[in-house]
Amino acid sequence: MARHIGTLAALFAAYVIGTAAAPTQAQAQDCQRGALDAAYCDADGDMVADTPTDPKQRVNPSVLVFAYTPVEDPAVYGKVWDGFIKHMEKTTGKKVVFFPVQSNAAEIEAMRSGRLHIAGFNTGSNPIAVNCAGFVPFAIMGGKNGEFGYEMEIIVPADSAIKSPADLKGKKIAFTEPTSNSGFKAPSAILKADFNLEKDRDYTAAFSGKHDNSVIGVANKDYEAAAIANEVMFRMFARNVVDKAKIRTIYKSETFPTTGYGVAHNLDPALTEKIKQAFFTFPWEGSALKAEFKEQDRFVPITYKKDWNVIRKIDAANGVKYSCK
Structure with a gap:
């Protein structure tokens, strides 16, 4: 793994310096862009940034940087x-490094500034990455029939009243972070x-930073309740990180799309x-x-618009605006 993580600061400086500073074509012209930041165009109306004409x-970088959403332990x-990553190196003919991001904000900024080329953004961060960082998702983990997704669950300690x-009125509920779906x-x-x-x-919100922190916090009774992605919790159960007998679910949502995988909009189309x-x-x-994501066995094509x-x-109901800083 050391060869893939490497000294990222040095790699970024050597291969992508100046990318963020260059003015984009979209900024120099009046174009259709919908909710996208002014740096991007969307002439075909698919709600993601077009490849520059x-x-x-x-x-077309000689080193590709890949990041997985910072839901759990990056190591x-x-x-x-x-x-x-080795398969991608063989397929693309380029060196690929793994970038262990520590937060959704850091991952979005890395792509917006040109330091990140390929990424998996979690469900809630996807719209922000699309609109503010030029992220173009095209795949999601799924099963043989093309099914994919996960549910949000609200969990409590098994012996909770x-x-x-x-019953959450007057309680403290653990959430992960404001950008998480x-x-x-x-x-x-x-809840509203x-x-x-x-x-x-009606309740106090605490932010744990990650889904695994929330799951562990409920199992240890540090939190009275927590809202989590059940796919994360199930993987933790499978690795014996927490004892499933210590946790009880009081609410399960409809199915949501899980982490979306894609590329920066300005990569060479052939790449x-x-x-x-x-x-x-x-x-x-x-x-x-496959060993980690047991229920999935392939990447399934998706579109951001659909x-x-x-x-x-959900974002609209919460008054969320995809404003870019």
Whole structure:
């Protein structure tokens, strides 16, 4: 793994310096862009940034940087992704390094500034990455019939007196961070719409930073309740990180799309096609990815416009604006 993580600061300086400073074609012209930042255009109306029409605005780096959403321990997932990275190196003919991001904000900023080329952004961060960082998602982990997704669950200690979301009034609820769909945006919208419970008025919110922190916190009774992505919790159960007998679910949502994988909008189109090929031809059987993501065995094609529609609706209900700093 050391060869993939490497000294990222040095790699970024050597291979992508100046990318963020260069003016984009979109900034120099009046174009259709919908909710996208002024740095991007969306002439075809698919809600993601177009590849620049000017070849000079496209990038074809000799080293590709890949990041996985910072949901759990980056060191663990660096090893999980190692085989996939080797496959991508073979498919693209380029060196690929794994960037262990510590927060969603850091991952979004890395792509916006040109330091990140390929990424998996979690459900809630996807719209922000699309609109503010030029992220173009095209794949999601799924099963043989093309099914994919996860549910948001509100969990409590197994012996808690809390039996339903209505019992959360006056309690402290652990969320992950404000940009997370299942870790904040969906549960806060559901608690308000279905149970007339509003943050600060009816309950106190605490932010744990990550789903695994929330799950462990409930198991250890550090939190009275927590809203989490159940796919994360199930993987923790499978690795014996927490004892499932210590946790009880009091609410389960409809199915949401999980982490979306894609590329920076300004990659050379031929390179983007090779990256897509790496995702869709990866041999899952016997891989570390299959061992970790047990219910998935392939990458399934998706589109942001269709598959993130429910997430955009949740954001709208929460008054979320995809404003870019």
